[in-house]
Amino acid sequence: MNIIKLHATDSTNTYLKEMARNIAIPDETVVITENQQKGRGQRGNGWFSTPEGSLTFSIFKEFDVLPVRDHFKISMAVSLAIIEVLENIKVIRAMIKWPNDILSGNKKLAGILVENSLVNERIKFTVIGIGLNVGIGHFPDLPRAISVSECTEEPVNREELFDVIFKTCVRYLQKLNTTTFDVLQQEYERHLFHINEVSLFENARTMERFQGIIRGISREGELIVETDSGFTRQVGVKELRLLY
Numbered sequence: 001m002n003i004i005k006l007h008a009t010d011s012t013n014t015y016l017k018e019m020a021r022n023i024a025i026p027d028e029t030v031v032i033t034e035n036q037q038k039g040r041g042q043r044g045n046g047w048f049s050t051p052e053g054s055l056t057f058s059i060f061k062e063f064d065v066l067p068v069r070d071h072f073k074i075s076m077a078v079s080l081a082i083i084e085v086l087e088n089i090k091v092i093r094a095m096i097k098w099p100n101d102i103l104s105g106n107k108k109l110a111g112i113l114v115e116n117s118l119v120n121e122r123i124k125f126t127v128i129g130i131g132l133n134v135g136i137g138h139f140p141d142l143p144r145a146i147s148v149s150e151c152t153e154e155p156v157n158r159e160e161l162f163d164v165i166f167k168t169c170v171r172y173l174q175k176l177n178t179t180t181f182d183v184l185q186q187e188y189e190r191h192l193f194h195i196n197e198v199s200l201f202e203n204a205r206t207m208e209r210f211q212g213i214i215r216g217i218s219r220e221g222e223l224i225v226e227t228d229s230g231f232t233r234q235v236g237v238k239e240l241r242l243l244y
């Protein structure tokens, strides 16, 4: 295990990507910091963390052969790894909000940022950033955020939680090539927030709102939504927001 602990950095994902670009680093290297100063989230958003209340780390994983069309397997594997850990410590109603937000009930506990490096239609390596709210007491302007310590009656130790999440993610990632898309998809959909429920969506471009029912995810990792008219659409993460 190659663990790099930094006192502070802008973003563990940026740091690890830069490192991988410049030197040969061991597979499954992890970079962790208590002071992430410019945390990056999905869709160009930031990521809020505090030195005492958060876990912010990134994992570097190489693949011999992983076709680009299998990219969503990475998101599914890491989401399921985190769900497994949270369920083991009895976090209530741990769920995945597509594509890879981790919720307890309808509040966000963790976010995942997957950044792949491609060569000839293959994913050569990936940097998976995980931000987890462990014991943040107050979230400025983030009414939908919550911490692990508020969602379980078990004692939560940040170092132990990091260790078990890291190891569980690595276990899932090591099995990625031998686990079929369908097996991951089935587990992922079992934990998918709002599956088979009427939900409100917003078109990310036109801001138009509409109702629909999430029926699952496609082979490309797009969300399958049945609209009012009974019409089924597959939508990508840049096209749609689930309002909840």
Ligand code: BTN
Pocket: 010, 011, 012, 013, 014, 036, 038, 039, 040, 041, 042, 043, 045, 047, 055, 056, 057, 058, 101, 110, 111, 112, 113, 128, 129, 130, 131, 132
């Ligand atoms: C999201 O939900 O928008 C994804 C958030 C990912 C945050 C983590 S924290 C560690 C790693 N470094 C970053 O800059 N981002 C990810």
